Amino acid sequence: MATIHDVAKLAKVSIATVSRVMSGADPVNPKTQQRVLAAMEKLNYRPNGLARNLRNLRTNVIIALMPNIQNPFFSEVIRGIEDGAREAGFHLLIGNTDGDRGKAKEYMALLDESLADGLILTTAQTDQAFLDEFAAHRPIVLACEYMEGSTIPTVSIDNISAARKVVKHLLALGHRRIAHIMGPNEVILSRARLAGYRQALQQHGLEVDEMLVQEGDFSLDSGYRVTRKLLSFKRPPTAIFAANDEMAIGAIRAIREHGLQIPDDISVAGFDDLTVSSFVSPSLTTIQQPRYEIGYRSVEMLIRLIRSEPLAQTQVVLDDSLVIRESSGVPKEHM
Template sequence: MITMATIHDVARLAKVSIATVSRVMSGADPVNPKTQQRVMEAMEQLNYTPNGLARNLRSLKTNVIIALVPDIKNPFFSEVIRGIEDGAREAGFHVLVGSTDGDREKAKAYMALLEESRADGLILTTAQMDQAFIEDFAARRPMVLACEYIAGSEIPCVSIDNESAARKITKHLLALGHTRIAHIMGPSNVVLSQARLNGYKQALREHGMPEDELLVQEGDFSIESGYAVAKKLLSIERLPTAIFAASDVMAIGALRAIHDHGLRVPDDIAVAGFDDINMASYVSPALTTIHQPRYEIGQRSVQMLVKLMKAEELGQAQVVLEDTMIIRESSGKGHEEKG
């Protein structure tokens, strides 16, 4: 709509040079109070707003960071994003959120914005693309992994120890006397799915339990997949006595599947989730799960990214935050705490 006033217009009206106008705005260099007054009035009168694009071009900074999530509808990630947004705001950045659907091309399209200088940094919440590509990218651009840790990689990251957390919650189920514990894992091409699967297997092994291939099935973190995979597990001849889902969302899908199958949780089958999303304590039965400090993961990852962008030393590049097991109703007897 109507063409905007530029710094030149302001300068002309205030009878000064554009440099002076710029100085009034930045407040960096000294400027005569009277002149300053005149400039401010001119700005007011023309309803002047500086053009951000021009500033960006001049400074070669955009103050935009990109946060890529596999699925924005997934409540776990939206809480992480919230942490990212708040951390970004504090540091003076805006967040461009991209939902990748596990589609590499979509992810790469967002990452291209960095190459084009249209964003300054990247936070990746799940690394689904080829590791080589990521390593290469991280070497050239400021980037942080949130939620996920890539073994043997130097890329800065903030996450919990998914393996030990999964081991912990599986042990909880074992301690309750369960002998056939099924696992609904996340997408197998995602690092953290593997980590959680490993933790699960380690716990079984430590307890001398045999591994049953039938009891491990792959989902995609969606509620629909949790439902579908649980249905599948319920059709096994020797039913599992407990199901450990790699995410609360899938666990909620499983709850429904068990309910529809005419069985009760936790009496007939115990269920445990992962993430401790907001809703976990509201569904019935309330979910036993692993609490991830998701907000903090988001915040911390931005803080690291900011340091990276400023080329500051970031001390520890791999940050592992604490998780907490939260025991609620869905795992049955031996409750120690009510969410």
């Protein structure tokens, strides 16, 4: 059965535009409207008339989208969302997109089908223009990430500042060749943490060696593989800052297999402060994010949007903290 997403794709418009054509509440360019209607007819799309007529009734269901359900970072965020939702009398539907924009849009279309009341994105999984247009008429909150210039309500930390904090710690220990294993370049968080890394080096009067910036994918395996590459350089780094704890833990394994000691030969730092990060050996220096609070605060904001209540603020930036553990130390040349 065709969905609103299929109609939007065939008509080459956004889901928001299809919704406006169906509701008749907002004006749509006549040519665009005709294209949407033609697509609906071709696909034999029949929107749920009862749902459209009773759109003001609530399902008491909200959706939280994750890019990777296997990533342990999101477990505490989701727990915060679920607790907040239950307290407010809402049920939670969790969607795993595997980073697929098409999957994300299919879940988002459930709002237009009146099968859910609101949506929390734990990462921006589609382009900003689409998200801004979609969120203009629907209750949506972005958790964990912040998009510059966007009007979507957001709960996050300052990722640039937090990354800068980690690198400044390594610089203070005496490290000068600090590598950065970043996440996928298309992910906002990756670019923000890379910016913090660059800023810290530049503020210390150091040029960024682009060879020391390598892209991973937030997985243990990518941290392992990228670190093996870094250690093969003629002048390997004396410290590695990974954009998340999983890649940092993968880096630790690669360093050990290379016969090096942490932190005596090379320091490692991560980001997120996963539970396992205090149990690995050596324990991991990292940035602690208030993951539960991010989830809880984001669902509080979403429910206010669903209930058409005003928000005290649309951009909530929570505090992070640098947790210094055994994996970072003074480089050998400074001992």
